[in-house]
Amino acid sequence: MAHDTHDTLAFIGGGNMARSLIGGLVARGTPASAIRVAEPVDALREGLANDFGVAVFPDNADAVAGAGTWVFAVKPQVMRTVCEALAPVAQSSRPLIVSIAAGITTAQLARWLGGDLAVVRTMPNTPALLGAGVTGLFANARVDAEGRTRTATLLSAAGPTVWLDDEARMDAVTAVSGSGPAYVFLLAEALQAAGEAEGLPPEAARTLALQTILGAGRMLTESDVDAAELRRRVTSPNGTTHAAIETFEAGGFRALVARAVHAAAVRGKELSDAND
Ligand SMILES: NC(=O)C1=CN([C@@H]2O[C@H](COP(=O)(O)OP(=O)(O)OC[C@H]3O[C@@H](n4cnc5c(N)ncnc54)[C@H](O)[C@@H]3O)[C@@H](O)[C@H]2O)C=CC1
Numbered sequence: 616m617a618h619d620t621h622d623t624l625a626f627i628g629g630g631n632m633a634r635s636l637i638g639g640l641v642a643r644g645t646p647a648s649a650i651r652v653a654e655p656v657d658a659l660r661e662g663l664a665n666d667f668g669v670a671v672f673p674d675n676a677d678a679v680a681g682a683g684t685w686v687f688a689v690k691p692q693v694m695r696t697v698c699e700a701l702a703p704v705a706q707s708s709r710p711l712i713v714s715i716a717a718g719i720t721t722a723q724l725a726r727w728l729g730g731d732l733a734v735v736r737t738m739p740n741t742p743a744l745l746g747a748g749v750t751g752l753f754a755n756a757r758v759d760a761e762g763r764t765r766t767a768t769l770l771s772a773a774g775p776t777v778w779l780d781d782e783a784r785m786d787a788v789t790a791v792s793g794s795g796p797a798y799v800f801l802l803a804e805a806l807q808a809a810g811e812a813e814g815l816p817p818e819a820a821r822t823l824a825l826q827t828i829l830g831a832g833r834m835l836t837e838s839d840v841d842a843a844e845l846r847r848r849v850t851s852p853n854g855t856t857h858a859a860i861e862t863f864e865a866g867g868f869r870a871l872v873a874r875a876v877h878a879a880a881v882r883g884k885e886l887s888d889a890n891d
Pocket residue numbers: 627628629630631632633653654655656659675688689690691693697715716717738739740741793794
């Protein structure tokens with residue numbers, strides 16, 4: 616079926632995060648015919664076409680032709696070059712610009728694309744593939760109500776959306792939820808390894824660790840009590856959990872998490888400065 620080009624989405628970059636978003640969109644009913652993807656790596660392009668039925672292009676200018684929304688999903692390090700090459704067509708067609716890149720600001724994107732464009736900076740995360748992601752968003756002053764709705768609709772295939780009204784806070788979003796799945800995966804690795812060190816067979820340690828993270832995540836999002844109360848309910852006085860939590864606290868767990876999140880936020884700012 617022919618699709619209104621105004622509603623056509625062009626992804627520039629078809630890597631891990633674009634794949635997660637495209638998978639989420641298609642699974643939730645966006646017609647594949649409304650999605651065009653530019654990706655230079657042949658195998659990635661073919662994978663996207665085969666798995667989701669989207670139109671794929673080796674060339675960025677071909678992918679954006681006629682698309683009303685351009686989603687920039689390349690690394691921060693190549694963003695400037697990619698944008699500058701598309702500036703003439705951006706200026707003539709005036710699409711809504713959406714970026715998922717860490718660090719890169721709306722002012723940089725607008726400037727590199729020739730100036731004066733509606734730009735939404737977003738920070739999704741990889742659970743988007745399952746519709747279990749979360750996305751922080753910031754819109755520049757050029758984005759109107761329709762542009763906000765269009766972007767929120769696009770990202771809501773990935774999970775809930777959270778608008779920020781201060782762009783400087785987007786680096787904190789990146790540090791908490793953009794990078795955050797990796798922290799949970801690290802915890803899974805550590806918990807599994809610790810189980811094995813206590814003598815559990817690897818398969819048993821894996822099932823016990825992973826299902827525990829799934830169950831705890833569901834309790835966090837599906838019950839109406841906060842994380843601290845849920846933790847207290849597991850912690851019997853002088854019991855096993857108490858012994859573990861005391862060890863975490865004595866080892867500076869909270870301060871370590873704060874330092875890690877701060878390092879990620881600082882890196883976001885550096886990515887903006889270093890690639891300007
Ligand atoms: N991976 C994650 O969990 C998240 C990543 N992001 C952001 O998403 C962006 C992409 O990250 P990933 O998907 O992880 O990286 P990736 O390396 O998997 O994807 C980037 C893709 O861009 C392609 N590419 C390179 N040069 C290009 C060019 N000139 N034109 C078009 N495509 C080009 C690459 O071949 C690659 O497939 C980054 O800016 C990152 O900050 C945002 C949220 C989460």
